[in-house]
Amino acid sequence: MISDADIQNTLGNDPDNQDSLPLLVDRCKNPDRIVIPFVGAGLSKPFGFPLWGEFLKACVGNRPQLQDKINTRLASNEYEEAASDLTNALPYGVFQSKMAKAFGHSNLSSKGLSGAVDQLTRFPSARVVTTNFDRVLETCFRQNGIELRCFCGGDPQYAVEALNQGQPFVLKLHGDWEHPDHRVLTLLEYEKAYGHSDPKSIDMSRPLPELLGLLLKSRCILFVGCSLAQDRTMRTLRQISKQYSEHIQHFAIVEKPDGGSPDQSAASIEKRRNELAELSITPIWYPKGQHGAVESILTYLAEQMETVFPRPRRDKIPDLGNETVGREADIAELASRLTGDSAADRLITILGAGGCGKTRIAVEVANRVKSHFSRGVGFVPLSDLQIQREDRNLLPSRIGKELGVPELPKHPPHESLLAYFRSGKHLLILDTCEHLTEAVSELAGSILGECSLLKILVTSRRVLGSAYESVYPVSPLAVPASADASASDIAKSSAVQLFIQRAKRRCPDFALDDSNAKYVAGICTALAGIPLAIEIAAARLTIRSPAEMSDETAQLLNEQIKESHLSHWKTLSAAIEWSYRLLAPRSQQFVRDMSVFVGGWTLEAAGAVCDPALQSNDVKDLTSELVDSSLFVRSEAGGRSRFRFLDPIRQCMQQERTLDEIQSQQERHARWFLRLAEEAAPKFLTGEQRKTLDALQPELDNFRQAIGWARDTTLPEIALRIMVGLWRFLEIRAYYTEGLSLANKVLAIPGTESAPELKCRLLSGAGMLKYRMGDFAGAETFFEQCWHIAEARQDSVEMADALSGLGLVAMMKGDFKTAQERQERCRTLEVANGNPRNAAVATYNLGFIALGRGDNETAIARLREALNQFEAAHNDRERAFALDSLARAYIASGRPLQEAKNSASIALEIRRKLVDNKCSADSLRTLGWAAVQAGDYESATNRLKEAMMLARGVDDTRGISEALELLALMNANLGNDANAVFLVSAAAKIRGAYGYALPPALVAQREAALERAKTTMGGEAYHAEWNRAAALDLPDVISEALPASFRKQ
Structure with a gap:
């Protein structure tokens, strides 16, 4: 931590700070008066964003007369007048394009945000005010796992509500770069927001002045990165402050003036202090030119606040359970290297023999340095991961799952890691890598090359051989020089x-x-x-x-x-x-039996795998004895005890086994986890879903082991049965890459054709995994294979499964006729088979298809029927699907929009609880569509913006294209025809690339909007706007479409 003396020294031991800084600390630590930072452009400057004056000068270009005019304006602090001159002189599209280029997303896409702004994420309130147009604050907080709700000056009534509750927010007083309708930039926009261009005559009844007044009279503000120059904003704040007789003390971190001679400096300081005093601002001075002191001050304040408001951590660091002995020098050295700036220490391998304490040292180092890594420390155990060359995706997939990083559909899992690790300072610890050196070296090189703030700590008995690697050998503990010593x-x-x-x-x-x-x-x-x-x-x-x-x-x-x-x-x-x-023979046998487990076991599992002659009480007693002997380690997960070996002990115990023991242990192990999978499978789509998924999660390594053994010993039926029971778990928990890898390995086992029913069910499951990844062609291949086997056997259960999957693929491709035919046949078969859940799904699919074909009354009837069946089964996940589609049917049929809003809102609530971002985005688009239809464009904008954000986060290009269509419809209704045409063209390009169909209910509205636009704009302008989107690459289409989505003409 930064001490009081250290921070005063950093600030030049300025006498003025001796009283003011402790006073600010006292305010920061007061839970009854949370300090809210007011952030200026100075904190965005280090990331390449211009100061406002710099941007206005850059916009002038080669226009000498305009340049002189703008320079004169800026010299007089007339920023709003300068902006007005520019917007009048430049075409709207040109000026907005310059805004996007200077302040837009592209400037943040590859940056890990650190420094002073990163320290603000440690402030407990997570509430920030700014006049900046960029997205530095939102991005930095998001990198640190904090989602801020954004309020603009155009909707201050909602911001007042936010101030009175404890949720994180960023209040952008003067709007955002891509929302001109909420922006306060030009003199006209200023007059509209404040009631008058002269701060002395502002209208305090206007929402924005009223909001500023509430801030100044009821919140302690810390100005940081603000020039606090005598511009219109400063004068406005002073005028608002005068309206109140009682004042709260505010603070500002500001550069101390330097007037040249001591007398001039003293006069400048006094003048500045008086200016700030008019706003009840106490300055925290830092020496002139030493802007790095701002980060030090914020770090110091954050540390002080964390003594009162402990900061929640997102670290994944195991608990050692007892004190580490004799490793302080190793821990200190590694901690120093990881927190230093040397490029040679971005990948450090702790090298040592088994049992020498590598893992313990890595954990202690993680705890020592975690405060340095603002985005967190992730510990990933890899001792049980076995991969072959063709399975290289399994390593990044495993790391992502351990860290909670979702895989992006249609992208290899290492790209998800890249997106995650680019976000800021991370420490990744990969434990026990000696059997994965090539794969770890390859992955580390890939992500370190693109993630500049990431550091990796590895434990291994072998070096990795990476160009980034620095090896840190670990020796055993020091032993006595002589046994004869005292x-x-x-x-x-x-x-x-x-x-x-x-x-x-x-x-x-x-x-x-x-x-x-x-x-x-x-x-x-x-x-x-x-x-x-x-x-x-x-x-x-x-x-x-x-x-x-x-x-x-x-x-x-x-x-x-x-x-x-x-x-x-x-x-x-x-x-x-x-x-x-030293163990009794029975205990020795039990230890050998337990060595078959991977990643741990429960008492129930131990009883199933050990010598069948042992009773449950024997299992408990033996387990307790072996925990006491330090051969087993006990832990607790979900209220249940689990047990495991330390890896070297397990390896030694496995070497004690005979070939006959190995075979019998592996078979009992596989059959236990086969039973577990088959008992769990029926519960995945019931009210017991969450409990069942959580129970299986810690057993995933054991399932991998059981499937691998069945494959290696050519027992296709066991492998098929385990995967058939497990694939739904893998789908719901988004283990897409690994699930498909396991499915393909099982399907490749010789003899699977002898179990055609099981093979069909796994083919159907693999098809669904492909479908969830958006690979409709791959999904169709699996479903067709399932159909051919089932049809040849006249297996009505598997024929129904295959038809359901093929119907889904046809529906996504927009072939509604084929989709309906397949789902009708599927439903008939499911009813005959006596499978109510699958029959309900088929009914739902038919309703969705009817909606797609424009038969809204049939859609409503089918969807209501399915909804009743899902509710009776307490199947919330699929209930949400029915509710959301019903809402769309209500909109398309012209029913009261409140019915649609109610259904979609319930669906959204369910999906948010399930943390299903893709489906949450679906429901947000439905709510956005309802708002567009109602003419509530503010609500539509908010819903569709969030939907776009979530869809981009899971790479849901279909959802993005639909959101763009809805935004185009909104723009057309508002008369923004050029925007509408561009957005429709962008959406069409995305749909064409991926083969997505647009729901017919939207097609008619889109076509009508395009016809109006063509008439209004004229053919030449219309085609120019259409071709502008069509000429862009797909990633650029999405990036360019976002600002256009919410832009006024």
Whole structure:
């Protein structure tokens, strides 16, 4: 933390700050008066955004007369007049294009935002006010996992509401670069917002002055990055402040004036202090030219506030459970390197033998440096991941899942990681990588090359061989120089300290003294200072004395190797074997049986996989014994106990097994997880969905193991049954890449044709995974394979599944006739099969198709029928689908729009609870459509903007194209014909590239709007606007369409 003395030193030990800074700290730590930052352009400047005056000068171009006029205006702080001159002199489209280029999204797309602005995300209120037009604040907060609701000066009534509740927001007093209708930029716009161009005559009844008044009289404001020059904004704030007899003290972080001579400097400082005092602002001065001090001040304030308002962390760091011994120097060195600026330390590999404490060191380092990595620290265990060359997507997919990064449909999973790690300072820890060195090296090189603020810490027994890699070797703990030394000298050894600490956990009365010191020294020396070996030995203190253990470890080690040098791994193996030999035969068998699990197990799973002769009480007793012996590790997840091995112990125990044991253990393991998958499958689409998904999540490694064993031993039926039960879990939890990889491997097992029903069901599941990824051609291939097998067998259940999938694909392609035919046949089969859930889905699909064909009454009837069935089954996920489609049918049929809003709102609520961003965007578009129809364009804009944001986040190009169509309709209704034409052309390009169809209900409205636009604009202007969008590449179409979506002409 930055100390009080450090920050005063940074500020030049200015006497003026000795009282003012503590006063600001006191305000910041007061929970009854939250400090709200008022952010100026100075905080956006480091990211390439111009100051306002710089932008206005740059807009002039090669126009000498205009240039002189603008320079004169700016010299007099007449920014609004200068903006008016420019907007009058330049065509609207040119000026707006310059705004987009200077302040738009493209300037932030590849930047990780750090520095002073990043420290604001640590302020507990997460509420910010600004007059900036760029999106630096919103982007930086989003990078740190905080979604800010944005309010503009054009809708201050909502901002007043926001001020009176605790939700995060950014209040953009003068609007945003892409929303001219809410912008306060020109003199005319200023007069409209404030009632008069002269601050002395502003209308305090106007919403924006009223809002500013509320801020100044009821909130403590901290001005940062603001020039606070004598421009119109400053004069306006002063005038508003005069309206109130009681004033709250505000603060400003400002550069201290320097007038040249001491007398001139003193006069400049006094003049500046008086100007600020008129606004009740107390300055926090920093030395002239030392703008980096702003970040230091904000960091200091954030740290002070975190002592009162602890900052929630998004870190994923495991709990070690006990104190680390003897590693302070390693931890400090690694922490220093990771927080330093050296390019050589962006990828550090902690290299060492098994059991030497690499993982523990990495976790301690993570906790030491986490405050430095504003976007968080992610710990990803990889000991159980097995990949082949063709499975390289599995590593980024696994990392993404561990960190909660969703895969982007139609994109390889490493692109999702790139988007995530570009967002700011991250530390990624990859644990146990010696079996994945090539894959880890390749992925690390890929993401480090594009994510400048990312650092990676790896633990491994082998170097990666990456060009970015810096190796940090870890040695065992220091052992006593001599066993004959005094107890006090022996106790100085870190290896002995670890033994004592772990021994006290088993025997609280244990103490090192002259009677046992030499034996403890002998144990630690024999075990070569290897931490895990020492822990295992200390755990045996309950049944062995130090003297007995010293003799036994020495004897065992002598047996292991007589003449050659004893490696660290052999020492650890010998220690594990010694502990294992002390167990009774029944316990030894139980340990060997448990080594079949990957990633842990529950007591129920242990009972299913161990020797069938053991009873449940035996399993509990044996598990407790082995936890006490430090051979098992206990943890808790979801209220249930789980157990696991440390990786070196598991490896040693697996080597103790016979071939017959391996076969029987693997089979019992696979059959247990087969049972688990088949019991869970029917619950995935019921009210028990969340509970069932959560129960299966920690078992995913075991499912991978079971499927791999069934594949390797050519047991296609077991592999098929597990995947058939599991694919819906993989779909709902968005394991698209890995789910398809597993499905393809299972389908490739020789003999799957002997289980055609199972093969059909897995083909259908694989088709749905492809469908969710937006790969409709790939989905169709799987569904067709399913159909051919099912039809040949006249298997009505699987024929229905295949028809349902093929109907979905046809529907997405806009072939509604084929889609209806397939869903009708599907529904008939499902009714005959007695499958109510699938029959309800088919009914829903028929309603959706009817809606697409414009048969709204049939659509409403079908969708209501499906909705009733979903509600009866407590199937909320599919209930939301029916509600959203019903809302669309209500809109298309001309029914009261409130009915549509009610249905879509309920659907949105369900989808938000499920954290389903793609479907939430669908419901937001439905609400946006209803608002367009109602002429409520403000609501439509807000809904469609959020829908676009969510759709872009999950790469839902179909959703983006539909949102653009709705925005085009809104623009056409407002008379913004050029915008409407551009947006329709952009949407058409996206749909054409991906084969999406537009719902007929929108087609008619779109065509009518285009005809009006062509008549109004004239053919030449119409085609120019259409071709402008058509000429862009697909990514540019979306980027260019966004500002046009909300632009006024």
